[in-house]
Structures are given as C-alpha cells and as structure tokens.
Amino acid sequence: MAAPNELLAVLIDADNVPPSKIGAVLAEVAGFGTASVKRVYGDWTRPTLGSWKTVASEHVIQPMQQFANTVGKNATDSALIIDAMDLLYTRRFHAFCIVSSDSDFTRLASRIREEGVTVYGFGERKTPEAFRNACDRFTYLEVLDEPAEETTSPAPTRVPPAKLRSDTKLVSGLRASVVTASQEDGWANLSAVGHVIRNQQPDFDSRNWGYEKLSDLVRATELFLVQPAPAGGLKVRDKRKNGD
Template identity: 35%
Template sequence: MGTMQNYVEPRVAVFVDCDNTSPDILDYALKIASQFGRIVLRRGYGNHTTLAKTWQQALVEKAFTPCLQFQYAAGKNTSDIALGLDALEAMFDGRIDRFCLVTSDSDFAYLCRKLRERGATVSIIGEAKTPAALRNASDQFFEWAHEAGEPENQHDSKASPAVSAPREKTLVKRRPKFVVDAVALLAGQTPDGQVHLSALGQYLKRTDPAFSPDVYGYSGLVDMLKTYDLLVLTKAEGGHYTVQLGANDLVGMQPR
C-alpha cells in the first residue's frame, strides 16, 4: 500500500515549435506524450503570423498556452530562444520530469543535450526531415508522417487510397543486421549468452532514438526477432523473453 501511496506520476511538458511544423502533428504529439505521464505544461511558440493564422484554432482546441514572440529584427527567431529558456526554467524549478519537444529544427539539439545532462528525459516528435543531429540528441525520437493526420481531417472518398498507401509499405518486412550485432554484444557479456528482451529494446533505443519495429514492418520486437534465422527467442515461465545467437552465429555475422 505504501508503494502505491508514494507513487508520483511523471510530469510531462509538451513544447511546440509552431514556426517549424504543422498543426496536424498536435494529435500525434499528445498521444505520444500521454504515455509518459501527466501533461502539465502545454505551450506553443511562434510569431504573430504563425500563431494567428495557422495555429490559433489548434492551440485553443488542445488547451495549449500560446507563447507569442515578436521578431525584433528580420531573420531573428525569438521563438526558439523563448522555448529554450522556458524549458530550462521548468527543469530547474523541478516542475518537469520529461520534455516532449515538437520540432524538426536541429537548433534544438544543444537544448536537448543540456536538459539530459541535468537529468531530464527528452523526446523529440518531428517529421522525416528531422536531421540526425537532433534525433540523436534526444532519448527517443518519434517520426510523424503528414499522411497520418489526413484521415481525421478529410472526409471525401478520394482520401481512402492515400490512407492505405503507408500501411501497404509495412507489409515489406526488413531484418536490419544491427539487431543481430546488438544481441551479439549484449549476450556476449552474460554468463549464459542470453539477453533479456527489455534490455535489448532499451539498448536499441539508446543507440538509435528513432528505432521502432513497426518501421521495419513488425508489430513488435518479439514479432521482429522471430524472423531472424540467426537468433533464438525463448519464453520463460513468467512470460519474459530472452534472445541469443543461434548455432550459426559466426556465419550470420558475416556481411551478406
């Protein structure tokens, strides 16, 4: 009972770089952020044109606080600076445990590094154009595709083919070799040559914040590992999985 009473739900901040992305990303961003805890800060940063013409309705509907920043000089983006300062302030005040930054702007890579250095967890929610410098500066990167937001906003019959196209791509399943390399590395450090699935998943996320089995056409990591001839997946009595290299591991480590 004491454990339940002392449990404090993680506090999450969702800061949106409105000058850099579309309002269609907002639903996806909130779904991602909600899995980490209670969203206590919702803020959208942008100039007058962006907030008034493009983002006003979305920010109002999703209960975001608009943070308007005027441009004091041409070419100066004061919104980025405001977002960065507010994030640091929230961290130092101890109000936030996890930051979800909605942007594809690599200028925020340094902010991500500083937040993580101070113990905060940072997720980036961005588009495919997001540079590797920003992806790798985060703890976890979530890629949003513009097509994902279209079905909710479009009601004509012409939208159906566009919706099914991305799903068809997931049918082509791929088996990246770096998963085998990760198992070889982690399992090689254990006495029985096996690595728990949770540890493997955490390692893959740390090395590639954008890693997700569904990107390669799988419903989950278990589904993905089952397709590897070089890996042996074992289910323990408690329902936990372990994975290890198969008998042909040395052959499998050779480039194909």
Template identity: 35%
Template sequence: MKFHRIVVLIDADNTNLANLEKLIQYISTRGRIVVKRAYGNWSENLKDKKSALQQSGFKTEHYFNCVPGKNATDIALAIDAVDLLHKNSYDSFVIVSSDSDFTPLSIYLKESGVYVIGFGKSNASEAFRNGCDEFKDIEKIPTSESNSQHLKNTAPSATKKDPLEIIHKHLQQCAIDNKKDDGYTSASDAGKYLRQHILGFTPKTYGYKNLTNLLEDFRNLYAIEKHPIPGNKNSVNVSYKLCNSTNNSES
C-alpha cells in the same frame, strides 16, 4: 519508460501538426503531461494551428521575428525550457521540432538529469536526433496499441526493477540503520546514504526537486516531521520514519 511529470514544448513554426491528437495520446501513455506550450508567429497561415493547439489544452505563445536571421520562437522556447527545468520538478521534456538549433537545448536538459524525447520530421538533423534520449518521426507516431505493447515489453519486470523501488529499499534500510531515540531519521542522513549507495544519485532524476518532496509523495510509507532551524526562518530540519505498514513488511 514511464514518467511522473512531462513538459511538452512545440515549435509551431517548424512542425506539421496534422497528427497533434495522436501525438498527445502517445505522450500520455508515457506519463502525466503537466505543461503544454506551443510557440510561433501566429500569422494568418498559422491560425489553424493555433486553434487546434488551444483546443488540445496548449498555452500558445506568440512571438514576432523582429531581428532578421534570428528566430524569436526558438529563443523563447529555449528560455522557457531552462526556466521550467530550474523552477520545478519535471522528469521528462518533449521537444517537438525538426530544427537543429534545439540540439544544445536537448543536450543541456539531458545533462541536467531529465529524459528528453524529440519529435520531428524524418529528415530532422542528425545532431538534434542524437541530442535527445529518444527521437520519433512525427508522421509515424506509434498507435496506442503498439505503444502499450512496447511499454509491456520494456516495463520493469523480473529483469529490470522500477528505479523508485530501489530508492524506497535504500530509504527503508537507512531508516532502520540510522534511527534516533524518537524513531526518526534525518532526511539529510538519508540523502548521504543514497549518494553512497547509488552512483550519481539526485532526486531530479526521479522527478522531484529534493528528497523531502519525494518523501512527502509517499505518505503511505513514511511519517515526516519538520522542525525550524533556530535563527533561519527559511529552512527546516526534515526527518522521517517508516509507517507501521512498511515496518511490518520489513519484519
């Protein structure tokens, strides 16, 4: 499965990063990494880890364990994950740790509509493994070649269509069935149409904060208009219509 916007969060206190380069290479084959953060108490014994992470483009967050029995690193990673989930449109979170404390987080992210991939040791807790959509042994990361074959074998084909292709089919049909005199269709109507035809539809599942963001990402397919709502400066009515090329393909 491929993703549009991936977040990678590493618990450096509980992770062997000997395979860091292979880890990033593998995740990159799954989609575009847009956020890379690592959390740890960067004392002397973690200095080498910090340097390697920074060279790989990670933002390294430092946290002291001020309260006995409480891991500030775990708390900070979880808070950031939830903050990122609600502020932006990401479709996959990668959590790198073997700590079972991240089980509630992985379940929460999954229930919120994002795909969760966990990386950790082979002896990572069963609870954390089951809390992720996928879990992989960080010491046995697939090579680029083997992963390419895996993606080829599991890629959408005659037996499985790309989910976005289905969305576009419904958006195009909605535009045809519900277009107004000016040729445009309300994005609000399109949202209702999608929810009627796709069980549990939400733009977040496909990596978008809302339907408008999705439409705007495909300007080659849709022309978009925005009109201010009288008396509400912060909101607009959004409508769309099919571009000529899309109309032609439908005829």
C-alpha cells in the same frame, strides 16, 4: 517508459511542426507520463499559423506569442529555449518533450540531459541527426497516426524480410544489442534489447519499418529466435548461435 504520474513539459515549435500531428504526439506522450505543461511557440500574427489556433484550443495547449522582430533570426526558437531552461530549474519535471524538426534545439536537449532529465524528441524525418541523437528517444512524426483515425487509416507498409536483412544498420544494431543484453546462454530479454538499441540510436522505432512492435520487427528479419521467457515477456537469440 516513464510512470503515468511523472510530470512532463511539452514544448512545440509551431514553425516546424504540422498541427495535424499534434493529437498523435500527445497520445504518444501520454505513454510517458502526464503533460502538465503544454506550450506552442510562434508569431500568432502570421496568417501561416492560423490552423494552429484551433488545434491549440482543442488540445488545451497554451500559445506563446513571440514576434519576429528581426529578419533572419528565429525568435520563436529563442523563446522556447528560455522557457525550457526556466522550467528545468523548477526541478518539477521528469522529462521534456521537444516537438520540432529544427537542429537549433540540439544544445537544449543536451543541456537538459546533463541535469539527469529525460528528453523525448518528435520531428519529421528531415530532422538533423545531431538533434535526434541529443535526445534520449526520438520519434518521427510520419509513424504517428491520430487516435481517431486508427480504425480507418491503412496499416503502414511493412518492409519485407529480404529488405530488412539488407539494412546493415538495422541488422548490426539488433545483433549488437542482443549481444550486449544477453546472458551466458546467448538469450536476451527482448525489452532489454530494445532499451540498449534506443540508447545507441535514439530514433530507433520498429514503426519506422512498418512494424508496430519490436518483437514483430525482430521476427520479420528471420535472423533471430524469439521465444516466451520463463519469467514473462519474450527472449531473443541470434540464430548464428545455433549454427543456423
């Protein structure tokens, strides 16, 4: 996770993101650094974007006007991409947050990462895999809650242990990451495991299965031993190492 003083550019595609989720997105972004640039792109003459105007004002997001001059061409995407490259070349930003469910930003995310700059993606579950994988980390909007609703919203439904164990992609990913991060004794630092699996699966998030923390998800599978680490934090080991 980035340091709080690292500068971020948050670029939002109003055509592909519901305004109701932006508060939650910005709360998540705050954990990565300071959003010194916040822009939302769209054709503000269109009535369908009317609900965005209040949200943009509330969260101090700069609306960027882009007229849809040609039918069938997404001028909004082009404007966002051009601005992103201009901001990238200032060398001011440690990371970019691209908020969209559109695959058109796949190459943009890859190009930013080529410069050694981190890309955080946010979008709905329908977001194409290519864009998700082009980001360093991708978070589904469906797992985010508005900060003001945390005390009233029902807790997300947790996937039960048996169903977790039948999720072959989840299990193989966790086991492979534990092996990669483990020491000679088979134990691995849990935070290192999380780092490894997110490098391999940018959209990996324990909240996708209804668990707030990675440790909760790992314990719920009942396939791993989880214990306090001597130096702090938690360590994890595949139960198969113990013959369980």
